Amino acid sequence: MISNGFNISVFHIIVPLGYFLLFSLKHSLIITMIHQSVVLGIYTYGYHHYPDNTLLHDKAILAAIIMASLIVILFGVVYHLAVENSYRQLTDSNRQKELLLKEIHHRVKNNLNIISSLLGLQQLDEKNPETKRLIIANRLRIDTIAIVHEILYKHNDFEKIDFYDYMDKLSSTIFEMYDSDARITIQSDHIVLPFEQMLKFGIITNELIINSIKYALTNTDNEIKITFTQTDTAYLYHYEDSSTEKVNPKNLEQEQSLGTDLINMMVEQMDGIITLSTDNGLVYKIEVPR
Numbered sequence: 001m002i003s004n005g006f007n008i009s010v011f012h013i014i015v016p017l018g019y020f021l022l023f024s025l026k027h028s029l030i031i032t033m034i035h036q037s038v039v040l041g042i043y044t045y046g047y048h049h050y051p052d053n054t055l056l057h058d059k060a061i062l063a064a065i066i067m068a069s070l071i072v073i074l075f076g077v078v079y080h081l082a083v084e085n086s087y088r089q090l091t092d093s094n095r096q097k098e099l100l101l102k103e104i105h106h107r108v109k110n111n112l113n114i115i116s117s118l119l120g121l122q123q124l125d126e127k128n129p130e131t132k133r134l135i136i137a138n139r140l141r142i143d144t145i146a147i148v149h150e151i152l153y154k155h156n157d158f159e160k161i162d163f164y165d166y167m168d169k170l171s172s173t174i175f176e177m178y179d180s181d182a183r184i185t186i187q188s189d190h191i192v193l194p195f196e197q198m199l200k201f202g203i204i205t206n207e208l209i210i211n212s213i214k215y216a217l218t219n220t221d222n223e224i225k226i227t228f229t230q231t232d233t234a235y236l237y238h239y240e241d242s243s244t245e246k247v248n249p250k251n252l253e254q255e256q257s258l259g260t261d262l263i264n265m266m267v268e269q270m271d272g273i274i275t276l277s278t279d280n281g282l283v284y285k286i287e288v289p290r
Helices: 011-022 025-049 059-125 129-154 163-178 195-216 249-255 257-269
Strands: 160-162 183-187 192-194 223-230 234-241 273-277 283-289
Touching (some): 129 160, 257 283
Parallel strands (some): 183 223
Antiparallel strands (some): 223 234, 273 283
């Protein structure tokens, strides 16, 4: 302003709008007061040192500048309060939706647990070993879904599930139900997956562990290894057990047809590729595009 000979400019009038966009209301008002004090000081300096400047000595122009500055500040305050109110309403709405989603996952989990418990009661009364085996398998399939909802209920992120946490809880449930002393090693590099994709990998893992417990883990040093890694384009799922016996794929498909169908169905739905090796126990390699 001084270097331009105090030619009146609207720049210093509209600058406070930026304060109300960038800072909190309290800080915006403080900075605006400092800004206006500096501008007033500059105008006072110009009024005394530039007596020939008609603009600085025109009361109508000075009054217009003051009114314009007050209007801009008032507009900034109103705009800031409006944005703050909208943000508050949006935050409250999101919080309500999160609570609602948590409640939905909680109720779904409870309903699935009730169904699983009913099957458990039927399992206790069942004398036929084959029927009891089918009941246990179906209970685990229900628990596989229930665990996903339980994890979502306990976490704030409803879109992503940690692979390791889910597989650790799922495998513990399976071993407990089958009363198995097998060990499991899970490596996943803290990879998280969306709900639908995680559920499909859960169903696959459930069927594979059941297969291993029933057909492969026959020695005292039972161990299952699950490795889950990712590249720029794909997820790589690797499953193997410690069996030293060669598994016949045809017998596996005949005796566990539903489980095999479920595995193939889940891989197909994810547009993945599955590779099965049975030369030394069960080894599944699944590649799924990201």
